[in-house]
Amino acid sequence: MNSKTDQLSFNPLISANELSSIHGNENLMLIDASAGPQAKSNYTQKHIAGAIFVDLNTELAEIEEDVSIGGRHPLPTIDKFEETLSRLGMTPQSHVIIYDDKFGSIASARFWWMLKAIGHEKVQVLNGGIQAAEKAGIELNNLPLTPHPNHYGKINKWNLPLTTLDEVAQEAQDAAKVIIDVREAGRFRGEFEPIDLVAGHIPGAINIPFSENLDGNGLFLSPTKLKEKYKQIVENHKATDITVHCGSGVTACHTLLALASAGFDLPKLYVGSWSEWSRSGREIGLGE
Numbered sequence: 061m062n063s064k065t066d067q068l069s070f071n072p073l074i075s076a077n078e079l080s081s082i083h084g085n086e087n088l089m090l091i092d093a094s095a096g097p098q099a100k101s102n103y104t105q106k107h108i109a110g111a112i113f114v115d116l117n118t119e120l121a122e123i124e125e126d127v128s129i130g131g132r133h134p135l136p137t138i139d140k141f142e143e144t145l146s147r148l149g150m151t152p153q154s155h156v157i158i159y160d161d162k163f164g165s166i167a168s169a170r171f172w173w174m175l176k177a178i179g180h181e182k183v184q185v186l187n188g189g190i191q192a193a194e195k196a197g198i199e200l201n202n203l204p205l206t207p208h209p210n211h212y213g214k215i216n217k218w219n220l221p222l223t224t225l226d227e228v229a230q231e232a233q234d235a236a237k238v239i240i241d242v243r244e245a246g247r248f249r250g251e252f253e254p255i256d257l258v259a260g261h262i263p264g265a266i267n268i269p270f271s272e273n274l275d276g277n278g279l280f281l282s283p284t285k286l287k288e289k290y291k292q293i294v295e296n297h298k299a300t301d302i303t304v305h306c307g308s309g310v311t312a313c314h315t316l317l318a319l320a321s322a323g324f325d326l327p328k329l330y331v332g333s334w335s336e337w338s339r340s341g342r343e344i345g346l347g348e
Contacts, residue, residue, distance in 0.1 A: 070155075070181060070182050070183070070184060071184065071321065072172065072184060072185060072317055072320040072321045073184060073185055073186075073187045073280055073317070073321050074157055074184040074185070074186055074187065075187050075188075075192075076186065076187070076188060076192040076193050076195065076196035076198060077196055079157060079186060079193065079196075079198060080196050080197065080198050082155075083108075083109070083110070083198055083199070084110070085155070087153065087154060087155055088110075088154075088155050088157065089112070089148070089149075089150055089154045089155065089156045089157070090108055090110050090111035090112065090157050090158075090159070091111060091112055091113075091114050091148075091156060091157070091158040091159070091168075091171065092107045092108065092111040092112065092113045092114070092159060092160070092190075093114050093116065093120070093158050093159070093160045093166065093167035093168040093170070093171050094113075094159075094160040094161045094162070094166065094167070094190070095115075095116040095117075095160065095162075095166040095167045095310075096166070099113075099115075099116075099161075100113060100115070102161065104202060104204070105202055106190075106200050106201070106202055107190070107200065107201070107202070108159065108190060108193050108198060108199070108200055109198075109199040109200060109201045109203070110205060111159075111205065112148060112205050112207055114144075114148070114167070114171060116133065116166065116167040116170065116310065117133075119136070119144045120133075120136070120144075120167055120170055120171055120174065121133040121134060121135065121136060121310075122134050122135065122136040122137060122140060127335055127336070127339055128336060128339035128340060129336070130331070130332050130336060131308050131309055131331060131332035131333050131334075131335035131336035132255075132256075132307070132308035132309075132335040133170075133308040133309050133310050133331070133335075134309070134331060134332070135174070135218070135309075135331055138178075138215050138216065138217060138218070139215075141174065141178070141215065142212055142213075142214070142215045145212035145215075146209055146210060146211045146212045147207060147209050148207045148209075149207045149208040149209055149210045150210070150212055151210060151212060151213070152179075152180060152181075152212065152213055153182070154180075154182065155182040155183075155184075156175060156180065156182060156183040156184070157183075157184050157185075157186055158171050158172055158183070158184070158185050158186065159185065159186035159189045159190055159193065160189050160190070161189055161190050161191070162189065163188060163189050163191075163274055163278040163279075164185050164186075164187070164189060164280070164314055164317065165270055165271075165311050165314045166310065166311070167310060168185050168186070168189070169185060169310075169311075169313035169314040169316070169317045170309075170310045170313045172184070172185050172313065172317055173220065173313040173316055173317070173329065174218075176220060176320075176326075177218040177219055177220040178215045178218065178219065179219060185317060187279050187280055188277070188278055188279045189278070191278065192278075192279070220326055220329070221299070221300060221326065221327065221328040221329070222328060222329055222330075222331065223303050223328040223329070223330050224330075224332070225330075225332055225336055225337065225340055225342075228262065228303060228305075228330050228337070229342060231264075231303060232262055232263050232264040232265070233264070236297075236301060237297075237301050237302070237303070238266065238293055238297050238301060238302045238303070239262055239264060239265040239266065239302075239303045239305070239330075240265065240266055240267075240268050240293075240302065240303065240304045240305070240315065240327075241261050241262065241265045241266065241267050241268075241305060241306070241334070242267075242268060242269060242270040242304065242305070242306045242311055242312050242314065242315045243261075243267070243269065243270075243306055243307055243311070243334065244269050244271065245267055245269060247259065247261075247307075247334075248261045248265075248267040248269075249261075249267075249346065249347055249348065250344070250345075250346040250347065255307055255308075255335070256307060256334055256335050256338050256339075257338060257339060258338040258339075258344060259346075260338070260344040260345055260346050261334070261344075261345045261346075262305070262334070262337055262342075262345060263343050263344075263345040264345070265305075265345065267348075268315070270306070270311050270312075270314040270315050270318075272289070273286065273289075273314060273315060273317075273318040280317075280318060280321060281318075283321050283322050283323060286318050286319070286321055286322035287322040287323060287324070289322075290318075290319060290322060290324065294319070294324045299324070299325040299326060299327045299328075300327070300328065301327075302327035302328065303327060303328045303329075303330050304316055304327055304328070304329055304330070305329070305330035305332075305333040305334065306333050306334065307333055307334050307335055308331075308332075308333050308334075308335045309329065309330065309331035309332060309333045309335075312329055312330070312333060313329065316329060
């Protein structure tokens, strides 16, 4: 491996300038994890040179017809995730850099969490996404890239903490637990709901919108500022007493990424999130 890559400390985030210095290294794997109806079309028109497209709905989730069980973006089975990594040609030694076009808030943070959860060490999210890459002068093109499949290796389980609907219902009744909802404030308060069937929030949850992890340029706040932002919650609770969720278990990973950048242990991820809770017949909170 190139010595520059060897010297990198594998922080959760990598800057566009850092990526520029190693772009093209042999063991570097770039992943475009942009999501949304036009994501694949946008990728075919413009992406970071050498990036492979990964689809949130079919490769980073296992969507079921009944959203009330697992929410809108349940995790895939371990076996299916292993198949995806093998299809991509990824190995446990690959240095994986993931980006999207929404400043890490869509599937890049989710893919980062999934790789960390299986013990993959060398994985980072590009701070600022494709916009930062373009601004830094990193080569973009529209050339298709065909992965070279290679068996990733056996994956046994998700090793980062997860929680379930029933467990969250119990945590909501426990003053010693903290449930963080990272959706925008209006959705949390129940003023509007653009995606799910019911507006509101899990009773007892607190709202820290994921957008507050970013500065005005769409870059993550510095580790020092993120540590200051979250330290009161984190320092007063064990990581296992904190649960983070969003609408469907994707954007919640943005806040988990921010916490990791600040040097904190990761709390639990509630993948089902509001999309599951709001369909479960459980109590709904409104307002602050």
